[in-house]
Amino acid sequence: MQYMMFVCTDTEPETDESQIPDIFQWVADNDEAGRRVSGNELVPPSSATTVRVRGGELLLSDGPFAETKEVIVGFDLLECADLDEAIEVARTHPMAYSGRIELRPFHQE
Amino acid sequence: MSVRAAIEEATRDSYARVVATLIRITGDWDLAEDCAQDALAVALEKWPAAGVPENPGAWLLTVARNRALDVLRRASLERRKVAELAHLPLDPPSPAHDDRLRLIFTCCHPALSLPARVALTLRTIAGLPTAAIARAFLVTEPTMTRRLTRAKTKIAQAGIAYRVPSGAALTERLPSVLGVLYLLFNHGYGAGGETSFADEAVRLTRLLARLMPEQSEVAGLLALCLIQHSRRHARRDDSGALLTLAEQDRSRWDHAMIAEGLAALPDPGGPYALQARIAACHTRETTDWPQIAALYDRLAAVVPSPVVQLNRAVAYGYAQSPATGLTMLAEARVAGALDGYPYALAAEADLTARAGHTPAAVALFEQAAAAAHSPAEAQALLRRATELTSDT
Numbered sequence: 184m185q186y187m188m189f190v191c192t193d194t195e196p197e198t199d200e201s202q203i204p205d206i207f208q209w210v211a212d213n214d215e216a217g218r219r220v221s222g223n224e225l226v227p228p229s230s231a232t233t234v235r236v237r238g239g240e241l242l243l244s245d246g247p248f249a250e251t252k253e254v255i256v257g258f259d260l261l262e263c264a265d266l267d268e269a270i271e272v273a274r275t276h277p278m279a280y281s282g283r284i285e286l287r288p289f290h291q292e
Numbered sequence: 293m294s295v296r297a298a299i300e301e302a303t304r305d306s307y308a309r310v311v312a313t314l315i316r317i318t319g320d321w322d323l324a325e326d327c328a329q330d331a332l333a334v335a336l337e338k339w340p341a342a343g344v345p346e347n348p349g350a351w352l353l354t355v356a357r358n359r360a361l362d363v364l365r366r367a368s369l370e371r372r373k374v375a376e377l378a379h380l381p382l383d384p385p386s387p388a389h390d391d392r393l394r395l396i397f398t399c400c401h402p403a404l405s406l407p408a409r410v411a412l413t414l415r416t417i418a419g420l421p422t423a424a425i426a427r428a429f430l431v432t433e434p435t436m437t438r439r440l441t442r443a444k445t446k447i448a449q450a451g452i453a454y455r456v457p458s459g460a461a462l463t464e465r466l467p468s469v470l471g472v473l474y475l476l477f478n479h480g481y482g483a484g485g486e487t488s489f490a491d492e493a494v495r496l497t498r499l500l501a502r503l504m505p506e507q508s509e510v511a512g513l514l515a516l517c518l519i520q521h522s523r524r525h526a527r528r529d530d531s532g533a534l535l536t537l538a539e540q541d542r543s544r545w546d547h548a549m550i551a552e553g554l555a556a557l558p559d560p561g562g563p564y565a566l567q568a569r570i571a572a573c574h575t576r577e578t579t580d581w582p583q584i585a586a587l588y589d590r591l592a593a594v595v596p597s598p599v600v601q602l603n604r605a606v607a608y609g610y611a612q613s614p615a616t617g618l619t620m621l622a623e624a625r626v627a628g629a630l631d632g633y634p635y636a637l638a639a640e641a642d643l644t645a646r647a648g649h650t651p652a653a654v655a656l657f658e659q660a661a662a663a664a665h666s667p668a669e670a671q672a673l674l675r676r677a678t679e680l681t682s683d684t
Contacts, residue, residue, distance in 0.1 A: 184451040186451075263451075264451075265451040265452065266403060266451045266452045266453065269451070270403070286450075288449055288451055290449075291449075
């Protein structure tokens with residue numbers, strides 16, 4: 184199954200920084216195991232552009248469509264057998280400690 | 293036992309196995325439940341005249357399996373499922389591959405919300421009607437139906453595996469299963485609760501203990517539930533008011549169940565095993581409060597929750613003095629989590645009464661009664677207040 188892993192900030196991060204795993208190790212491990220299909224960091228939402236079309240007219244606005252304290256700062260596309268495996272991948276990501284991670288399965292078929 | 297009761301007894305043990313097996317093969321929770329319910333209906337119709345078959349479980353599984361085959365064949369797809377169903381072995385499988393265990397762990401997956409886990413467990417494993425579950429959790433039937441549908445949809449869409457975790461994952465996941473079972477038990481055991489839930493919780497915990505004999509916390513939960521459940525006929529007076537342990541008529545305790553609980557008791561270590569040890573202390577003729585206080589010390593080290601601190605204060609109130617108990621209760625309350633908690637008020641009232649401060653104790657019992665969660669509890673607390681007033 185494929186899961187989109189959204190990497191987000193959180194207002195209550197882990198305070199013990201010695202616990203936090205290394206991101207390069209995480210990428211290397213999961214690339215090698217074939218569990219990480221792709222992924223990247225995103226620039227801050229202040230540089231986002233929101234696009235809508237209404238009445239045939241293009242409406243652009245500067246910034247994200249919703250102002251929130253927790254924002255998506257990256258994503259990884261995972262290929263895992265099931266949710267338990269995806270959770271194992273997510274829990275070893277550094278942002279699971281300093282932020283939060285949302286696992287969203289892709290629609291099947 | 294009437295024929296109907298005999299049938300219910302025979303089918304209850306088999307229901308979860310039928311549902312669990314059909315889910316494993318078809319992956320379709322609704323189909324599995326519908327076919328199991330159909331098989332139950334056929335049994336209720338046929339068995340009174342024909343008699344209960346020698347192996348009711350295999351009989352039910354056969355009927356349910358055939359229903360599922362019909363449905364899948366009509367849909368003319370799912371070839372693999374049809375083939376596997378058609379060759380389904382109908383003898384009970386070995387415990388290592390018991391489908392009911394898979395079902396329990398899937399229903400209690402921590403990726404589901406706690407209310408969803410509880411509802412799924414009651415509906416899918418225990419086979420209770422959605423309406424009864426809705427009533428017990430104070431929501432409408434459509435709301436409960438939506439909760440169940442949403443949970444089953446998430447299991448399918450999110451890829452929650454139908455399996456018993458192994459190794460370190462089992463250690464992580466078991467508390468969720470035990471937590472759901474204990475919540476079910478307490479919901480049935482608490483004042484005004486659905487008593488059949490407590491019976492179901494005991495039944496499921498017995499099953500879990502049989503399937504996972506190496507897990508001491510499962511044995512601990514079983515012992516805890518059995519010892520508490522043994523007092524079910526003694527916990528209330530004729531008017532329905534709750535009685536304290538000291539007030540209960542011990543001849544009305546279910547001594548066979550206590551013996552089963554004591555036999556299940558594992559070495560203390562985990563939170564359920566420790567609570568079971570404490571419950572076991574309360575079954576003796578004379579209560580060993582210093583022993584109970586020592587067990588609460590260990591429990592508070594493992595589970596530093598305000599409620600455990602509260603119970604520890606009560607234990608010390610008997611083991612040492614009411615004043616010690618009141619001091620510890622004040623410490624437990626500092627964090628604020630016990631504010632307005634009726635049992636904290638009741639404990640303070642009891643300790644205050646035993647310390648000899650009668651007017652203050654009467655006021656506290658009345659305050660606790662006002663905060664109580666059920667009329668039966670309020671009644672019991674008001675009786676204590678009245679007794680104190682009439683003693684002076």
